[in-house]
Amino acid sequence: MSEMEKTQKAPKAQVKKNDQVLVMAGRNRGVKSRVLRVMPGEGRAVVEHVNMIKRHTRQNPQKGVQGGILEREGTIHLSNVKVICPECGEPTRVGRTRLEDGKGMRVCKKCNAKF
Numbered sequence: 001m002s003e004m005e006k007t008q009k010a011p012k013a014q015v016k017k018n019d020q021v022l023v024m025a026g027r028n029r030g031v032k033s034r035v036l037r038v039m040p041g042e043g044r045a046v047v048e049h050v051n052m053i054k055r056h057t058r059q060n061p062q063k064g065v066q067g068g069i070l071e072r073e074g075t076i077h078l079s080n081v082k083v084i085c086p087e088c089g090e091p092t093r094v095g096r097t098r099l100e101d102g103k104g105m106r107v108c109k110k111c112n113a114k115f
Protein backbone atom coordinates (compact mmCIF):
# COMPACT_ATOMS: atom_id res chain seq x y z
CA MET A 1 0.00 0.00 0.00
CA SER A 2 1.38 3.43 -0.87
CA GLU A 3 1.71 6.31 1.56
CA MET A 4 -1.05 8.13 -0.26
CA GLU A 5 -3.49 5.33 0.30
CA LYS A 6 -2.52 4.99 3.94
CA THR A 7 -3.38 8.57 4.70
CA GLN A 8 -6.70 8.44 2.94
CA LYS A 9 -9.48 7.95 5.38
CA ALA A 10 -11.31 4.72 4.90
CA PRO A 11 -13.34 3.66 7.89
CA LYS A 12 -11.65 0.75 9.59
CA ALA A 13 -13.60 -2.32 8.78
CA GLN A 14 -14.29 -4.62 11.69
CA VAL A 15 -14.79 -7.44 9.28
CA LYS A 16 -11.92 -9.19 7.60
CA LYS A 17 -11.49 -11.70 4.85
CA ASN A 18 -12.18 -15.27 5.95
CA ASP A 19 -14.14 -14.17 9.01
CA GLN A 20 -17.19 -16.16 9.90
CA VAL A 21 -20.11 -13.76 9.96
CA LEU A 22 -23.79 -13.80 10.70
CA VAL A 23 -25.95 -12.08 8.11
CA MET A 24 -28.37 -9.66 9.77
CA ALA A 25 -30.49 -8.48 6.88
CA GLY A 26 -31.75 -9.30 3.47
CA ARG A 27 -32.73 -12.56 1.86
CA ASN A 28 -30.00 -14.49 3.65
CA ARG A 29 -30.76 -13.13 7.07
CA GLY A 30 -29.67 -15.52 9.82
CA VAL A 31 -27.16 -17.31 7.62
CA LYS A 32 -23.67 -17.91 8.86
CA SER A 33 -21.00 -17.78 6.22
CA ARG A 34 -17.48 -16.77 5.35
CA VAL A 35 -16.25 -13.40 4.12
CA LEU A 36 -14.65 -13.65 0.71
CA ARG A 37 -13.78 -10.00 0.21
CA VAL A 38 -14.03 -6.71 2.07
CA MET A 39 -14.28 -3.33 0.42
CA PRO A 40 -13.62 -0.88 3.27
CA GLY A 41 -13.90 2.14 0.99
CA GLU A 42 -17.44 1.23 0.10
CA GLY A 43 -18.23 -0.27 3.47
CA ARG A 44 -19.29 -3.47 1.82
CA ALA A 45 -18.28 -7.09 1.74
CA VAL A 46 -18.80 -10.21 -0.30
CA VAL A 47 -19.94 -13.17 1.76
CA GLU A 48 -19.92 -16.71 0.45
CA HIS A 49 -23.29 -17.80 -0.93
CA VAL A 50 -24.96 -14.66 0.37
CA ASN A 51 -26.88 -12.20 -1.77
CA MET A 52 -26.49 -14.33 -4.87
CA ILE A 53 -27.21 -12.45 -8.04
CA LYS A 54 -27.80 -13.86 -11.46
CA ARG A 55 -25.74 -12.52 -14.28
CA HIS A 56 -26.62 -13.32 -17.81
CA THR A 57 -23.48 -13.93 -19.76
CA ARG A 58 -23.04 -14.20 -23.46
CA GLN A 59 -21.09 -17.05 -24.92
CA ASN A 60 -17.53 -16.13 -25.81
CA PRO A 61 -15.63 -19.15 -27.17
CA GLN A 62 -12.42 -17.15 -27.53
CA LYS A 63 -12.31 -16.59 -23.80
CA GLY A 64 -13.74 -19.99 -23.06
CA VAL A 65 -16.84 -18.44 -21.53
CA GLN A 66 -20.00 -20.44 -21.74
CA GLY A 67 -23.17 -18.51 -22.21
CA GLY A 68 -25.98 -18.69 -19.77
CA ILE A 69 -26.88 -17.59 -16.31
CA LEU A 70 -24.07 -17.23 -13.89
CA GLU A 71 -24.69 -16.93 -10.19
CA ARG A 72 -22.35 -14.74 -8.24
CA GLU A 73 -22.23 -13.23 -4.81
CA GLY A 74 -23.38 -9.66 -4.63
CA THR A 75 -22.11 -7.28 -1.99
CA ILE A 76 -23.65 -6.72 1.39
CA HIS A 77 -23.25 -3.70 3.62
CA LEU A 78 -20.87 -4.22 6.51
CA SER A 79 -23.49 -2.99 8.94
CA ASN A 80 -25.59 -5.99 7.98
CA VAL A 81 -23.10 -8.58 9.09
CA LYS A 82 -21.87 -9.48 12.53
CA VAL A 83 -18.53 -11.11 13.16
CA ILE A 84 -18.72 -14.49 14.82
CA CYS A 85 -16.09 -14.74 17.51
CA PRO A 86 -13.72 -17.63 16.81
CA GLU A 87 -13.40 -18.24 20.55
CA CYS A 88 -16.94 -18.24 21.88
CA GLY A 89 -18.72 -18.79 18.58
CA GLU A 90 -21.17 -15.97 19.27
CA PRO A 91 -22.06 -13.19 16.85
CA THR A 92 -20.56 -10.21 18.53
CA ARG A 93 -19.46 -6.64 18.27
CA VAL A 94 -15.75 -6.25 18.12
CA GLY A 95 -13.52 -3.70 19.74
CA ARG A 96 -9.96 -2.96 18.89
CA THR A 97 -6.84 -3.16 20.93
CA ARG A 98 -3.18 -2.78 20.33
CA LEU A 99 -0.67 -5.23 21.66
CA GLU A 100 2.63 -4.14 23.18
CA ASP A 101 4.39 -4.87 19.92
CA GLY A 102 1.98 -2.48 18.19
CA LYS A 103 0.03 -5.17 16.44
CA GLY A 104 -3.64 -4.38 16.17
CA MET A 105 -6.05 -7.03 17.37
CA ARG A 106 -9.79 -7.27 17.53
CA VAL A 107 -11.51 -8.03 20.79
CA CYS A 108 -14.73 -9.92 21.26
CA LYS A 109 -17.12 -7.78 23.31
CA LYS A 110 -18.65 -10.93 24.76
CA CYS A 111 -15.73 -13.06 25.90
CA ASN A 112 -12.86 -10.56 25.53
CA ALA A 113 -10.89 -12.95 23.35
CA LYS A 114 -8.39 -11.27 21.08
CA PHE A 115 -8.32 -12.38 17.52
Ligand SMILES: [Zn+2]
Residues within 6 Å of the ligand: 085, 086, 087, 088, 089, 090, 092, 108, 109, 110, 111, 112, 113
Ligand atom coordinates in the same frame (compact mmCIF):
# COMPACT_ATOMS: atom_id res chain seq x y z
ZN1 LIG B 1 -16.04 -14.30 22.00
